Amino acid sequence: MKNLWKKIAAGALALAMVFSLAACAKKDQPSGGDAVAAMLNARQEMEKVSSMRYTYAMEIAISAEGESVEMTVNGSAEMTMDPTAVKMTMNMDMLGMALENIQIYMVPENGRMVTYVGMDMEGAGQNQWYKTLAEDATISTEQYNAVDSFELYMKNGSDFKAAGKETVQGVSATRYEGVISSDVLEETLEISGNLDNISSLLGEDYSDALAKMGGIPITIWISDAGLPVKYVFDMTSMVAELIKNTAEDNRDAGVSVDKVMMSMEVEGYNDISAITVPQDALDSAANMEN
Numbered sequence: 001m002k003n004l005w006k007k008i009a010a011g012a013l014a015l016a017m018v019f020s021l022a023a024c025a026k027k028d029q030p031s032g033g034d035a036v037a038a039m040l041n042a043r044q045e046m047e048k049v050s051s052m053r054y055t056y057a058m059e060i061a062i063s064a065e066g067e068s069v070e071m072t073v074n075g076s077a078e079m080t081m082d083p084t085a086v087k088m089t090m091n092m093d094m095l096g097m098a099l100e101n102i103q104i105y106m107v108p109e110n111g112r113m114v115t116y117v118g119m120d121m122e123g124a125g126q127n128q129w130y131k132t133l134a135e136d137a138t139i140s141t142e143q144y145n146a147v148d149s150f151e152l153y154m155k156n157g158s159d160f161k162a163a164g165k166e167t168v169q170g171v172s173a174t175r176y177e178g179v180i181s182s183d184v185l186e187e188t189l190e191i192s193g194n195l196d197n198i199s200s201l202l203g204e205d206y207s208d209a210l211a212k213m214g215g216i217p218i219t220i221w222i223s224d225a226g227l228p229v230k231y232v233f234d235m236t237s238m239v240a241e242l243i244k245n246t247a248e249d250n251r252d253a254g255v256s257v258d259k260v261m262m263s264m265e266v267e268g269y270n271d272i273s274a275i276t277v278p279q280d281a282l283d284s285a286a287n288m289e290n
Contacts, residue, residue, distance in 0.1 A: 035160040035176050038222055045226040051080045051272035055265050060239075061258040068258075075102075078272050083108050085275040103127060105277045116281045131285035166221060168229045169265055173221040180216040180233075227269060235260040 057074040075090040088104040103118035118127030160178035167173070216238055221230040240257040 035162055035178070038162075038174065038176065038226075039160065041226050042222050042228055046228070049081060049227075050270050051078070052269050053078050053267045053272065055267060056263065058260075058262040060260050062255065063258060064255040076267075078275060080272055080275055084113075087275045103281075105275065105281070107275060107277055116277055116285055118278075118281055127281070129281040129285035130288045131281075132288045160220070163219075168221045168223070169267060171223045171225070171229060173223045173229050176220045176222065178218055178220075180218055227266070229266045231262075231264045233262045235262065 053076070055074070055076045058072070060071040062069050071092070071094045073090065073092050075088055077086060077088040079086050085108065086104070086106040088106075090099075090102040090104060092099045092102070099119065101120070103116075105116040107114055107116075112133055115132045116129055117132075118129045120126060121128050159181070160176045163175045163177045165172060166175050217234040219230075219232040220228055223229045236257055236259055239260045
């Protein structure tokens with residue numbers, strides 16, 4: 001059960017990162033309808049964004065062999081667009097093990113994207129830092145740029161419908177409901193660098209398995225100012241389909257996916273001047289192999 005759970009968690013986390021940070025390369029513009037007009041307007045407004053702050057949360061609940069397992073991930077993030085840089089905090093609770101206040105920085109150094117991760121592994125109130133260099137020699141804005149990520153929703157914009165007005169983060173916003181279709185998932189996963197995590201669940205025939213998935217329901221709230229302020233992704237049915245395509249013994253275990261949900265709320269735009277890695281991380285980070 002634990003091995004299966006770890007594989008499922010890795011796949012779900014990969015999906016979460018895809019839809020929080022990654023972009024879809026296709027930039028076809030849908031046509032027709034008020035929802036599409038709102039999406040196109042939001043894309044134009046996002047072009048003006050220089051930075052953003054947001055919170056995120058993911059909940060996973062899965063049952064198998066008479067055992068129920070839950071996992072929660074939450075935290076906050078800051079991002080600048082030029083240069084592309086990210087600062088994140090993350091809290092995780094998985095299989096009875098809780099990790100709090102994990103610090104993550106993704107910053108450009110000498111033309112490469114470098115990731116610093118800090119964790120208080122000994123509970124001593126002091127982070128141990130690790131450093132990983134990106135495989136590519138250049139920064140992939142397609143992978144990390146939150147402005148470009150809106151292209152994924154535009155691609156599916158013709159399927160979105162307005163579902164009323166709500167208040168999010170203290171501002172008035174329109175709620176739009178739609179689906180990220182399965183035909184763009186593989187390319188999105190490949191561009192984001194997360195295809196390996198998903199293909200470990202699906203095997204060599206991952207393309208066929210992805211094609212069989214119906215899609216991911218998504219709700220987007222766009223403020224009256226034209227900027228996205230909240231996203232909710234329901235990945236329950238997709239992860240359930242992922243499990244169906246794993247090994248036969250996993251299906252025999254009677255795995256049931258109860259919930260895989262991710263949400264993001266934007267707290268602010270254009271109020272971050274720069275993201276800087278702490279000096280103790282620069283001084284003490286141990287290099288990690290990719």
